[in-house]
Amino acid sequence: MTDVFDRLDDINLIPVIGGSLLRLSLKDKEILGKAYSPTNENSVIKLKNFLINPEYSARDFKKLTEEGNLLKDRIVFTDSGGLQEMRFGKLVKSPEEILKWQQKYSNIGFALDKIPFKVNKSLITGWTFDEINFDKYGEISKKRIHDALKVRTEYNNFKYYAIIQGINYDFYKRWKNIIDQPGIDGWCCKSPSDDPKDLVQTAGFVMSELDKPVHFLGVGKMTKTIVLIYMKKYFKHKISFDTNSYNVGSTGRAYYLPFSFNYRDFVISGGNVGVYTIGGETIDFGNFDFCSCEACNSIREIQLHHPEKYEEYIGPLISMHNLIYEVHTINYLKRIYKNGAKMRDFAKNVFNPKTAERTIKLFDFIDDVNKHGYEAAKEKWKHLFTKEIKTTRQGTLF
Ligand SMILES: [Zn+2]
Secondary structure: OOOHHHHOOOEEEEEEOOHHHHHHHHHHHHOOOOEOOOOEOOEOOOOOEEEEOHHHHHHHHHHHHHHOOEOOOOEEEEOOOOHHHHHHOOOOOOHHHHHHHHHHHOOEEEOOOOOOEEEEOOOOOEEEEOOOOHHHHHHHHHHHHHHHHHOOOOOOOOEEEEEOOOOOHHHHHHHHHHHOOOOOOEEEEOOOOOOHHHHHHHHHHHHHHOOOOEEEOOOOOHHHHHHHHHHHHHOOOOEEEEEOHHHHHHHHOOEEOOOOOOOOOEEOEOOOOOEEEEOOEEEEOOOOOOOOOHHHHHHHHHHHHOHHHHHHHHHHHHHHHHHHHHHHHHHHHHHHOOOHHHHHHHHHHHOOHHHHHHHHHHHHHHHHHHHHOHHHHHHHOHHHOOOOOOEEOOOOOO
16 A cells, blocks of 8 residues: 555545444445445545544444445544543543554544643633643653554554644644654644634744644634645645534535535525525525535435435535535645635635635735744734634634
8 A cells, every 4th residue: 555645635625524424324325225425435425535533433433444335545534532531531542542543444643642721611612721731731742642652553554643732833832842752744733713813823833843744623614724725835745634614514404505605605404404594584495406516416316206314314415515515625726726816816706805805914924934934924914813812612622
């Protein structure tokens, strides 16, 4: 098998495959003689790269792998399941056990670290940055990485990424200096908030300080994704980023309109199949005949010939439609990312004028980081950045 890094593209969208899509995969054979899961060899929609979270999906994914329907040339990313420690206060699996599982079932595994955040009880799902114990948590993470790497036996077909924690450039750098050690093949980074202008700081750190492939955790929104793709022309290593925003199909039956590049314009189900309420007015979208993707074809087929299956499959199929739409958008950006003018055109076409203007300023910031270094760029654009983010509500801390 070719080395994992040779099989990755320069820019890689990594959808998170969880819950409903994995379960759908397991039932594929029963459904209308067709496979609807994007992870399967015989699926109507094929997805080469994806991420699973062993904490939630280990059993289903193991079963799926053993049944042998998965795409042959896939690259599977696996999270470490770090969330378990935040939820239950202790590790359910040791770093060694997690690495063994990762190298058996996946191609790129993220290290299990000690997260420098504590649960903030005043928020429903919030965490507060634990600045006091930051270095201590870094040392624990370093040891966990070291312990895990001792049981590693696969190198060509499995890569190991360590996660860089922190809330800004200086903390990222401090954490990286603590945990860095031989055996780490790549880095994971993440933004301290859902705001693209905070992610751009992380991108500046990546450009200035890192010299290995990088995966960005929990990127999701297009306003964030585009910043990373813009940065890529200055970063010589491969980048990847995960998303599960397409999954709004399963969770809320939200459907990205295929002919509208404006990400604000998706519609939310009012509860009834194919009937949507926008701004208090009800519109019947019928059989989704305004999209010809494989998922929408399947929606129509189920509507016509298997109406009894509709309720069960409509959510996951809308998710797949959204995913196809995202994949196509990223495929386009992969073609144009080196051309600054084309990227600015794209931002103007995709976003509302205010967001487009902000996005283009972030591009300018990235250009300045490349030209004058991070400190000088930060000084020039300091009005762009929020003061300091110490509390976060985002679900993807890890
Ligand atoms: Zn579609």
